[in-house]
Amino acid sequence: MNTVEPIRDIKKIAAIKNMLKAKKNPRDFLLFTMGINSALRISDLLKLQIGDVLDKRGDIREHLYLRVKKTGKELTPKINKSMREALEFYFSKLGPIDYDAPLFQS
Numbered sequence: 001m002n003t004v005e006p007i008r009d010i011k012k013i014a015a016i017k018n019m020l021k022a023k024k025n026p027r028d029f030l031l032f033t034m035g036i037n038s039a040l041r042i043s044d045l046l047k048l049q050i051g052d053v054l055d056k057r058g059d060i061r062e063h064l065y066l067r068v069k070k071t072g073k074e075l076t077p078k079i080n081k082s083m084r085e086a087l088e089f090y091f092s093k094l095g096p097i098d099y100d101a102p103l104f105q106s
């Protein structure tokens with residue numbers, strides 16, 4: 001059986017982020033950045049709503065508050081500088097904000 005190893009090389013991660021940021025859809029850049037910085041499963045990232053990362057004033061929160069799908073545990077991962085920058089980039093490209101809308105729309 002083949003195994004998959006995580007990407008550990010910082011240069012490769014930066015190259016992937018740069019390639020994704022250059023695309024016309026910033027969703028993939030944000031999804032990748034949040035995935036590698038939060039260590040959350042894709043199923044947990046995809047269920048996030050805009051209101052989970054933005055407060056009522058439209059500012060990016062300090063932490064995510066979510067219940068993990070697999071274990072049911074509550075987690076509060078910190079939104080670090082890299083995630084914050086990716087969120088700012090994403091919201092700069094997004095139109096009107098609906099706090100109940102999915103963060104990662106198809």
